[in-house]
Amino acid sequence: MPAYKAPLRDMKFLLNEVFDYPKHYASLASGENATPDIVDAILTECGKFCEEVVGPLNQIGDEEGCKFEDGEVTTPKGFKEAYNQFVMGGWQGLSAPEEFGGQGLPASMGLLKQEMMGTANWSFSMYPGLSLGAMNTIYLHGNDEQKQTYLVPLTEGRWGGTMCLTEPQCGTDLGQVKTKAEPQADGSYKITGTKIFISSGEHDLTENIVHIVLARLPDAPKGTRGISLFIVPKFLPDGNGGMGERNGVSCGSLEKKMGIKASATCVMNFDDATGFLIGPENQGLECMFTFMNTARIGTSIQGVGAAELSYQGALEYAKDRRSMRALSGKKEPEQIADSLIHHADVRRMLLTQKAIAEGGRAMMYYAARLADHMVEGHEQGDTAKAEAYDDKLGFLTPILKGFLTEMGFEAANHGAQVFGGHGYIREHGMEQIIRDTKIAVLYEGTTGIQALDLLGRKVLLMTQGGAVREFTLKVANFARKQLTNKRMRPFALELLKLTAQWNVLTLRLMLTARKDRDAISAAAYDFLMYSGYVTMAYMWARQAAVATSNLASGEGGESTEFYNAKLATAEFYYERLLPRAQSHATSMLSPTSNLMQLDVEHMAFHG
Ligand SMILES: Cc1cc2nc3c(=O)[nH]c(=O)nc-3n(C[C@H](O)[C@H](O)[C@H](O)COP(=O)(O)OP(=O)(O)OC[C@H]3O[C@@H](n4cnc5c(N)ncnc54)[C@H](O)[C@@H]3O)c2cc1C
Numbered sequence: 383m384p385a386y387k388a389p390l391r392d393m394k395f396l397l398n399e400v401f402d403y404p405k406h407y408a409s410l411a412s413g414e415n416a417t418p419d420i421v422d423a424i425l426t427e428c429g430k431f432c433e434e435v436v437g438p439l440n441q442i443g444d445e446e447g448c449k450f451e452d453g454e455v456t457t458p459k460g461f462k463e464a465y466n467q468f469v470m471g472g473w474q475g476l477s478a479p480e481e482f483g484g485q486g487l488p489a490s491m492g493l494l495k496q497e498m499m500g501t502a503n504w505s506f507s508m509y510p511g512l513s514l515g516a517m518n519t520i521y522l523h524g525n526d527e528q529k530q531t532y533l534v535p536l537t538e539g540r541w542g543g544t545m546c547l548t549e550p551q552c553g554t555d556l557g558q559v560k561t562k563a564e565p566q567a568d569g570s571y572k573i574t575g576t577k578i579f580i581s582s583g584e585h586d587l588t589e590n591i592v593h594i595v596l597a598r599l600p601d602a603p604k605g606t607r608g609i610s611l612f613i614v615p616k617f618l619p620d621g622n623g624g625m626g627e628r629n630g631v632s633c634g635s636l637e638k639k640m641g642i643k644a645s646a647t648c649v650m651n652f653d654d655a656t657g658f659l660i661g662p663e664n665q666g667l668e669c670m671f672t673f674m675n676t677a678r679i680g681t682s683i684q685g686v687g688a689a690e691l692s693y694q695g696a697l698e699y700a701k702d703r704r705s706m707r708a709l710s711g712k713k714e715p716e717q718i719a720d721s722l723i724h725h726a727d728v729r730r731m732l733l734t735q736k737a738i739a740e741g742g743r744a745m746m747y748y749a750a751r752l753a754d755h756m757v758e759g760h761e762q763g764d765t766a767k768a769e770a771y772d773d774k775l776g777f778l779t780p781i782l783k784g785f786l787t788e789m790g791f792e793a794a795n796h797g798a799q800v801f802g803g804h805g806y807i808r809e810h811g812m813e814q815i816i817r818d819t820k821i822a823v824l825y826e827g828t829t830g831i832q833a834l835d836l837l838g839r840k841v842l843l844m845t846q847g848g849a850v851r852e853f854t855l856k857v858a859n860f861a862r863k864q865l866t867n868k869r870m871r872p873f874a875l876e877l878l879k880l881t882a883q884w885n886v887l888t889l890r891l892m893l894t895a896r897k898d899r900d901a902i903s904a905a906a907y908d909f910l911m912y913s914g915y916v917t918m919a920y921m922w923a924r925q926a927a928v929a930t931s932n933l934a935s936g937e938g939g940e941s942t943e944f945y946n947a948k949l950a951t952a953e954f955y956y957e958r959l960l961p962r963a964q965s966h967a968t969s970m971l972s973p974t975s976n977l978m979q980l981d982v983e984h985m986a987f988h989g
Pocket of ligand 1: 545546547548551552553554555578579580581582639647821824825826827828829830831834903
């Protein structure tokens with residue numbers, strides 16, 4: 383397993399030079415304490431914790447996995463100690479409101495922390511990640527008493543959180559949820575049902591676990607309009623800030639799975655468990671979307687993290703391992719053979735990983751600024767502001783989640799490929815990154831579901847193409863300003879072509895969908911990937927523009943080599959990866975009949 387090194391130079395380049403976070407933080411009420419010095423100190427400290435404590439547990443966690451005995455789950459060796467350090471460092475509350483014991487820093491700071499922690503050890507980061515989703519849900523939809531009871535211990539990290547949606551018969555289609563909630567005379571509810579695949583459902587890291595559960599009230603309307611949301615704690619609160627009796631919720635078993643083995647994935651049984659309604663009756667799914675959106679953005683980090691970690695391992699190996707001579711002549715004549723890194727095909731894989739890691743990180747940091755404004759809107763009770771930023775972020779969320787996790791999985795594959803046969807051997811950890819990353823394209827809504835959300839809901843139904851028009855206008859305005867610069871012109875021209883094409887594709891799909899009901903589902907995946915490639919192209923152009931300008935002026939916080947590397951990677955992205963967008967464009971406009979014409983019974987002819 384590659385030893386994780388926090389990519390602090392790249393992170394600071396994006397924060398300080400590309401997206402001007404110092405100015406952004408200065409404009410936020412929560413940014414008062416996020417001065418450049420403090421941000422720098424936090425990043426350094428977090429990087430150290432991830433490199434020295436969390437990262438070294440990644441491979442051990444995979445080998446040992448979680449253990450289940452008599453309803454109790456034990457995390458792998460070292461996890462509890464590392465989690466205690468995490469709690470003592472106050473990391474869970476980094477971006478949580480001060481009134482509940484947090485440090486009140488902007489939401490984006492939490493994302494930077496999540497990126498480092500998740501790259502170092504995704505399984506470990508799942509535990510605090512789920513808690514964060516629970517915190518956000520209670521903060522936004524809980525009543526005052528619920529906030530007072532749950533937010534402080536969750537923020538401190540003493541209690542953990544979960545998201546209990548999935549049941550044996552449904553994961554995507556939550557309208558099929560069967561778990562029941564019976565109202566009680568004291569205002570609480572009795573929750574009964576089985577949830578599966580529940581991450582962090584049971585474990586030994588925290589003293590209590592707060593389950594956020596979707597369930598159905600008696601006589602609730604069928605489908606998604608009849609689902610409500612409940613808080614179901616493992617131990618009931620005693621009313622004095624402590625824990626009382628054990629609730630009727632228990633872990634039935636642990637799933638045996640492909641990857642993230644140190645993250646406990648539990649079957650959870652609710653047997654007349656006491657639950658408390660959160661948010662309005664029958665609007666549970668809307669409230670749960672808060673959780674899901676947090677989780678989706680969190681999951682997109684998994685794609686970036688996989689690309690980064692796998693790249694770190696592959697790069698080191700490619701410099702060290704020797705094979706044959708470079709086609710353009712010996713590069714290391716004193717050695718028996720040249721190292722892998724001198725072969726163009728190996729560089730294709732390495733640069734693909736690098737372009738995905740750094741381009742994906744830029745996409746995350748771009749979105750994180752929007753998240754800061756959205757959170758500020760909520761905190762200030764400025765609904766219009768919160769909704770406006772929620773819409774902008776809502777458009778990007780499926781692109782981030784769908785595209786970045788697919789690309790991260792591709793990058794992880796390249797990482798093992800660079801190792802040749804050794805990539806398939808456990809010792810090096812490259813195959814673990816592939817196994818750990820596959821889940822990212824599945825949970826929190828599969829890529830297919832993200833694609834439907836993007837094209838069907840956000841682009842066509844909710845905005846009739848307006849979301850694409852708004853975003854592409856921003857990109858095109860940026861591109862136009864770059865046209866006068868010789869070095870930037872090729873990037874700018876390509877971006878202008880793509881932004882126009884993105885709108886044309888949207889319009890054509892809108893027209894097709896009026897006549898052909900399968901058209902949206904048929905085109906959605908290609909539309910999502912196309913959108914991802916173009917968004918990443920915008921991010922690479924933004925990085926290239928800063929590099930170009932700093933090289934010309936001799937300013938900026940980085941070295942000439944760093945800026946040249948940015949430009950070289952941007953060129954690689956535009957010339958070798960971005961052309962894939964055109965195959966997605968062709969594919970999305972092809973007739974639906976090529977998918978639907980084959981009769982179900984003619985899909986295979988066995989025996
Ligand atoms: C390790 C792990 C951790 C998890 N953690 C949690 C958790 O903490 N909490 C929780 O509640 N759940 C969790 N899940 C569940 C996860 O979110 C679901 O498995 C996932 O959302 C997919 O749902 P499903 O398995 O029911 O697949 P299905 O919904 O059965 O989908 C199967 C396939 O059909 C496609 N599909 C389905 N419907 C449509 C449609 N209408 N149009 C086009 N294509 C469609 C999907 O894209 C997919 O390819 C976890 C799962 C795993 C494996």
